[in-house]
Amino acid sequence: MRKQLNDFLDLLIRERGLSENTIEAYRSDLSQYLAFLMESASCEKWGDVTEVVVMNYLYHLKDQGCAPATLARKAAAMRGLHRYLMRSHQMVNDPAYAMDIPKIKQKPLPSMLTVNQVEQLLAAPDTRTRTGKRDRAIMEVLYATGIRVSECIRLNRDQVNLGLEFIRCVGKKGDERILPLDPEAIQALQSYITELDHESALKKNGQPLFLNRLNKRLTRQGIWKILKQYAEEAGISVPISPETLRQSLTAHLLQNGASFEFVDELMGRTHHSASMRYPRPNRLPFKKLYTTYHPHVRSK
Missing domain, CATH: 1.10.150 (DNA polymerase; domain 1)
Known part of the structure; x- marks a missing residue:
């Protein structure tokens, strides 16, 4: 057995x-x-x-x-x-066929921010300092791409291509996604990376992108504290976590008319909605979809 x-x-x-x-x-x-x-x-x-x-x-x-x-x-x-x-023909009957699986109460919807609240959050860091530039870049990347916080903290310098306006993200199963960046995220990353480049000791391949005060890779808890701090400074009362920007971006993209298929592809989700079983003719290229539906790009 x-x-x-x-x-x-x-x-x-x-x-x-x-x-x-x-x-x-x-x-x-x-x-x-x-x-x-x-x-x-x-x-x-x-x-x-x-x-x-x-x-x-x-x-x-x-x-x-x-x-x-x-x-x-x-x-x-x-x-x-x-x-x-x-x-596999190793049993004649299925004894679990009529099994009564316990019902689970649906989880409440996660907390989400409006587009205006996102803008207030992103504007909160003092970008005259290295820490402020880093924090602005972190939040811009989270909202630009919808990556998970675990994916964000694993980003290295060589996974960012500002010339071609994308980041190379490695998912939780080791799968790789090439994700476009909006203009605000590009500007924030450029400012932060320029600051890092002043410190010659940090110039090396495989270097973590987002560093703490000890120049070590930032942690999930560290990003949670960053978001909490700026939410308080921006006067945002909505409970906030590293998942909030990801969920908020999902809602904003769908509100702008994006398909579930596009959102799932951007977010790296493997469990698609039932509607994804049906073919969608004349699908636009991924970058075109991104510039059509992302709040930071479509308004330009």
Whole structure:
């Protein structure tokens, strides 16, 4: 039974390209399920697993105090495993087919800023200082591209091409995206990088782009503090986090008429909306779409 479980996990890695963390979550949940089947339900092979056994396992998880979200995740993993075993002809019946997956309350929409609030936030840093230039560049890049904060802090100097007006971003799965920059982001980056160039010790390949006071790579927590500070200075009362500019840009692009397909491509999202299954004829080049829909470019 362990072999079939490992084969299923290998399939997820090969065909679906799931992240390491997601695979480890599947491995943990399904190993717990397998232990229950073998130790508590006396199942010696997958054919011994019945609908009653599956439901008993869910009740066992509930008795342990599992939260609805955790139950839903574990149930989804079980259902995926049994579908795989059916497709690969290692089971005759699917005991998880009629499983009642717990319903989860929808998460509230993330906090978002209006275009005016974004402009107030971006204008808050004192760009007469190196720190102010850095902070302005960080926020401009976040809003120009919609990159994740983890992607932002991993940026190196050699991933920025101001001449061709793009950055080369490496996503959480190692995938690379070439993302255009709007004029404000280009200007802010140029000002910040010029400041760095005055310090000869910092001129080297692979050097982190955004540095803290010790000239080390800035952290996620560091960017969170930067955003909080300038939101307070700009009088913005909306709760703000590193994800706020990303979510705000998503909303602003959609409000300007951008398609879900374009937004997902810009943001590096792999789970597209259902509407993306349908072909879209005469699609414009990516850079043209960007200049059509981004608030900082379309108004020029």
